[in-house]
Amino acid sequence: MTTRRMTVGQALVEFLAHQWTVDGEIRERTVPGILGIFGHGNVAGLGQALKQYNVQDPGLLPYHQARNEQAMVHQAVGFARVHRRRATLAATASVGPGAANMLTGAALATANRLPALLLPSDTFATRVADPVLQQLEHPHDTGVQVTDAFRPLSRYFDRVQRPEQLLSIALAAMRVLTDPAETGAVTIALPEDVQAEALDVPVEFLQDREWHLRRPAPERWALDAAAAAIRGAKRPFIVAGGGVIYSAAEDALRELVESTGIPVGTSQAGGGSLNWDHPQYLGGVGATGTTAANRLAAEADVIIGIGTRYSDFTTASRTAFQNPDVTFVNVNVASFDAYKHGTQLPVIADARETLVALHGALDRHRVDADYEELIALQKRQWDAVVDEALKATGAELLGQSEIIGAVQGASAHRDVVVQAAGSLPGDLHKLWRVRDPMGYHVEYAFSTMGYEIAGGLGVKRGLEAMGDDRDVIVMVGDGSYLMLHSELATAVAEGIKIIVVLIQNQGFASIGHLSETVGSQRFGTRYRYLNREASNFESGGLLTAVDLAANARSYGVDVIEIAPGADAAARLRDAVTAAKASETSTLIHVDSDPFSYAPDGEGWWDVPVAEVSELESTRSARAEYVEQRRRQRPLLG
Template sequence: MSKTRMTVGQAIVKFLNQQYIEMDGKEEPFVDGMFTIFGHGMVVGLGQALEEDPGHLRVYQGRNEQGMAHAAISYAKQHNRRKIIACTSSIGVGAANMVTAALTATINNIPLLLFPSDYFATRQPDPVLQQLEVPNDLSMSASDCFKPVAKYWDRISRPEQLMSAMVNAMRVLTDTANCGTAVISLPQDVQGESFDFPDYFFQKRVHHVARRVADDYDIEKAVEMIKASKKPMFIAGGGVRYSEAGQTAMDFCKTFNIPVSQTQAGHSCLPDSFELAVGGIGVTGGLAANALCKDCDLVIGVGTRFNDFVTGSKWVLFRNPDIKVLAINTSEFHAEKLDATRCIGDAKVTLEAIMAKLKADGYKSGYTTEIQDIRKVWEEERLRVLGVQYKGEGFGEGKFVPCVPSWTEKIMNDFVDQIGGTITESNAVGILREEADDDAIVVAAAGSLPADLERLWVTDAPNSYNMEYGASCMGYEIAGAFGAKLAEPDKEVYALVGDGSFMMLNSEIPTAMQENAKITVVVFDNCAFGCINNLQMGNGVGSLATEMRHRNETTGKLDGDYCYTDFGKIGEGFGMKAFYAKTPDEFRKAVQDAKKESVSCIIDAKVLPKTMAEGYESWWHIGVASTSKSDEVKAARKRIDDHLAEARMY
């Protein structure tokens, strides 16, 4: 058996260069490169190997470990999980910075390969710089923090352990049912240790992504359930997108006259113009899907985790007492949720198998004109919301027209007086949709924007909606846009980000500038964590530390004047082209001008608070106080209890 002597770091790089993925006869390299922020933990170990002979791997210079890993997540998502960028960090704080991203990838079932550095395996220099010491367990380090948020975790304390560790990491990263974060923790001394690795370890490895068809029993049960239903609802989750089963889902729904909704992860897996598409569903969904759920007798969930936003906290979808759930998924865990009848298999081939049997039996749903009628009503409402604008009359002292709760009056009036912005959030989404290219990629993650986008953003371009809403991780937006641009350099990419998320993590802007990867960052500045301020005040709690206001010397509270932030100047400091907008016309012009630029742009849009789209026949279960002196809180709690009385229990 031939062998080659090399360091652990060199072996990792050589191994990654030989990993390929194959699906439907298409074979391509699996690992594009590696994000890194070099530190003492690996700059002379794994870093030496990347400098000496990277092969085809491209080395990307991150600015924040969480941010670079977010970019890697978005890159993998944009490639439908068929291509990844690995990430490496120093020990201690550098490693811990990636834990949030590891959680985000695992929740969303996106492949993320992390190489956090670790303390010396020999422990002789201990405690080294940045080493976490646990007195009752000296084997523990910051890298152990990854264990609950990873699908696979390993620590390489001897060079020969690398072989089984890397094979297992690839197993998880290419597993459609168990995909998520794989963590290989690398002690900094071991990275530089040499070993005679067998050459077969470095042979080309092709990881076949199998399209598993559900077994005959599962297929028959699914067919029986659908045949017995009169008004089924098809929910297309991320699994439809990653299976590239959008066309199959449309064929299925068209053949049997079944409405199809999309989750945040599934959005853009099929065109919104499809005649049976009814938009988003649940808490951030629109009127069409949620209204049809009232009489729905069967939920056909394909590739979805059925989180509380999709199910309306088990209330919106489950008002029919006889409703049943069919779950088509490669994951047995997800398919067992909601007491569903499970059908374990790939979305595309399993739908094809079910469709063939239903065709033979001549099945059609019992819908007549309901789908088309509600689509028309919803489209009129969607356009109305997109067109809502500030008029300067008819609200309070003459500031605002739309019907909004009375408690928003002072907030909105203060914003207009002090900040000057009169753009409504929903109108801004509409303007951007009108001006952006048809195939432009929109990226967002947290706050009210995911709800506005799922309800209001329409696209027929496949994979053009990149929403991180499994973790709703603030800070994903800009890094995610950069990752999407790396994946699809010929498309315009927009990061839609609130002022709160921008302040939390904008670190990968200089990396995008460094790579000449043009992204357009649209900052929706409403001087607040606006979504949470709505949740807070809408449930009877006073505005507390959710608006960006100066501390009031008289009251001692954060209820003074708004804090004005010039986001354009921040972008210019990174080398971006800045545009400013306080009115809808200025915003439209900014979007138009940004499209003409070849460099990354930032649009500083001052957006009037409380102007996001409202919910449509949905409910979200939150923990409102059951004891309070406030009548408003008591009323909010009663609303929770009333909904709980109707919700199904699983």
Template sequence: MTDPTKRRTVRLTVAQAVVTYLSRQYSVADGERRRLIPAALGIFGHGNVAGLGQALDQLSDELPFVQGRNEQALVHIATAYAKASQRHATLAVTASIGPGALNMVTGAGLATVNRLPVLLLPGDTYATRHQGPVLQQLQHPVDADASVNDAFRPISRFFDRITRPEQLLTALPAAMRTLTDVDTGAVVVSLPQDIQSHAYDYPVEFFAERDWPIRRPAPDADEVAAVARMLAEAEKPLIIAGGGVVYSGATKELESLADAAGIPVAETFAGKGAVQCRAWWQLGGIGLEGTPAVNTLAAEADFVLTVGSRLTDFATASQSVFENPDVRFASINVNAHDTGRLGATGIVADAKRALAALTEAVRRDGTVTSPAWQAKTRSLDDQWQARRAAALDPNTPFDLAALPAESDVVPDTDALLTQGQLIGLLQEHAQPGDTIIAAAGGPPGDLQKVWDATEGRFAHLEFGFSCMGYELPAAIGVRFAVPDPSKRVLSLLGDGTFLMAPTELVTAAQEKLPVTIVIPENHGYQVIHRLQMMRSGREFGNEFRYREGGLHLAEAVGHPKPARLEGEYLQVDLVRTASGLGAHALRATTADEVRAALADTRDHEGPVVIVVPVIPHADLPGSGVWWDVAPAEVSEQESVARLRRQYEDGLASQRWYG
């Protein structure tokens, strides 16, 4: 007979214990129970192959493993999976110590900035130090215990280094608690490579299945009443929907409030698609990449209610978009710090529960906006919709004479379409259940401005970190979360981003994942070229051009001045590049060719890349707002001095709120 005073144990290595524990953790939200971490991704090196590599091999039936090409991209996959899962699940990512671990730092920053859960398990240097300096060890002259993994500390929501096997007993539950918290982000459990293989007698109950609730904090009745009073007193109210609406699943509650009170609704990047029904009050993006209709209303609004948003620089046009001298702010957010932004009166609560309570109060009070405010909203939006339709129409040839005056050279390419017209074709093709993804450069701003993300056409815009290289692996993460092949997962990314990080196409091909990558080829980092022209008036180092003559770095008498990057556009075959990485790749130039490429590849099993040449410097209509990006205060170039004067005039529109 077993002595009840003796605790039952199981002897496992640290790595085996980690994998076993992760395979038995569940999240619970609104009655739905699901695996919190259903798989691991990674690349093995000497810092993790003998420990975590062995454990993942032995326990692969319990925690499947996905092989990747770049550690940063693997973190992006996990992050996108978490976002597409409404933060109810994520993936684990492992890497070797040194460069492999540091490759994950950018991905960790993106996750934490966007409050998205991801679990990172980097290898670390030997805890015993018996080996002395080996490959990839940081030998800090002052901090003897420092390793490269300490770089994760300032960008993680939780960090722990396991130097004893029994430390897992407290570290892993703390990690799970952070992953399921409302204020989540990157969770890093650093695992010295020797400790990974050390064994310990763990309590059996440590590996029992455990549920982690995703909480919905209830609103305080007094806070709801205060905001309801402010809304009743407002003559020109505006709602700004952020990512918190999406994560909370509060779309119907938001729609009910807007419909009941007749309040126009704008969306941030993360909040794109927060409103799913088409209604007169559903307006789209706000701020720097918003619509002129929304920004005009924001300038007049005397009351602004933000829901699940931090109101960052792009949304507020550098604190300049709200021009009404009497404007007041209120905010709904699960994070108390974010609730108080712009001096807002806050409801610290879950968006779904808070919106439901506020709607009840609004209906009880009979609060409804004036016919004049509703009429102005309709009129401005009607005007914008006409401009939007014209900009997206691929059947209207683009007039090169319409390029901005500061466009230094009329581009000579084979492009017939603008990026806006390409987006129009993608919009035409999109079906309910499809997801479009963008993260850096021009695509996320253009989608924020013109994409119709209603009626189940989802937009996955990562712009809290504007991270080039996110888009392609994000398609893999979204596809893991949305396995139904009838629902298309499409990433829109520029040629600059694609050339930076194309290699996860191999992973998509290896896993036979139906993802579509559409590349508008405009021969450069053109969105930064646009900003450069706006702030310095000269193109420099942003277009993909040959250097004529050569670059002579050695100092020598008689050498000519170095030639600038001002030759013809680079000849880069993106189709062959993508094809060589395992994708079904093709080039489409005309509108009909784009339509055919989209239709013919919709059911393709595996990754698809469609390269579409687009006219450089041909932008969508502007948003009509100012932005705080300062030209050089001192310059010998007259164009810079002129732009500096214009910038200083714009500073008068910037305001600060207590």
């Protein structure tokens, strides 16, 4: 066997550079780049290896500098989604705080079922210098370190405690990264001494290796049972989730619903499964859904879940499906999700393969004319509501719906909107008119404040890697912006263009509204000066000394400020148009009215209210909560 003498860091870098994902006729690098921040834990291992290959072969595994470890993982996730999980980025961080900063990103990747390869450094395997800087010490277990916190957050975790272990660990990591049913955060902990140790590496380990994405077809019995249930349904309804996007099943979904007339509602991850103006598309479903989707979902006798994990937002905390005889047909590549809600009709298979097969099995089947008329009526009514919501009102402060309308009006059909947290996900789910399968990117499985700019940067990286020049429009509230904006410097350093619409609403608008609904009167959610006499932030003046536009300008991005005024919507639209024409990143700062809400979609979300309280507002909220809970029901198949 021919071998090469290499360090663990060098072997891992060269190994990753030769891994390929194959999805039908598409073949691309599984890990085409690595993000990293170096410290004493990885500078001599992976850092040295990346420098060596940068000198010898700069294109082998390109290195991208980052400003925040959590943001590195967000970039990898954004990259992975736009590549439909065929490719992702690796991310390396140093021992202790560097590694710990990646934990939120790991949870986000796993919750969203999106691949990200994490390479956090670990303390000395030999323990020759014990304890080292940034090492945790537990008297009951001195082997427990920061990297052990990745175990529950990862779909795969291992630690390379000896150089020889790298071979089997690296191969196992790739298996999970490229497994549609199992993917998520993949973590290989790398002790800082082991990274720099040498081993004889078989050349076979360093050669090109292909990982074929599994696209399992539905079993005949499952397909027949699902088709029979759908044929027997009076009011079937499809819930399209992220699995439709990841398996590139949007064309198959469109062909099925055009043939059968079955209506579709989407989860946040499923946005883009159908274009907004398709006759069978009724918009988002669930707590942040539309009246059109929610009214039909409530009466549906068969719910066909395709690639959805049925989060509480999608099910409106189990109030969305009110038909007492509702049956679930769940199509999912992961059995864990396929069996949800006690279904007796799981189809454990790829979304695209199943939709194609169902199309054949449902040949000449169509919903009845009365149901088609109802679908068309509900769609017309909701479209009219959205038309009105997106219009400029001429008010001094723009409502968030008007802001969405102005941004959408200036965007191109193929542009990608990126969002994650606050009140924007709910408003976008109802109001953003998706016109491309990749046009809607809302991270809502973990809904991580601070994801937006880093995730948007990852989306743009992913698009550029495919030669796609569409614009990425990041929409972010001031609360989420303050959590993590440092990757604006990365965008400037690499000349990566993103458009950021920063909405200043003086606080945490989403939780502020939620706080009102649970009777807590927006406590702790407003950005105001501390009123020391009252010991709260509710009655102090607005925090006018904080200038987020100046903060963004300090990073070197172009900044356009939209001052309040009756023509603010028109000026915002012009600003987006100008940003699209620019070759560099632009941040558009706009003030908004946090008390102007999007139209109600008749969804509900279960957030418990205090059972007893001295506050009348809380007692009133409790009474409403008890009433809403009466609509909850077990979902048993």
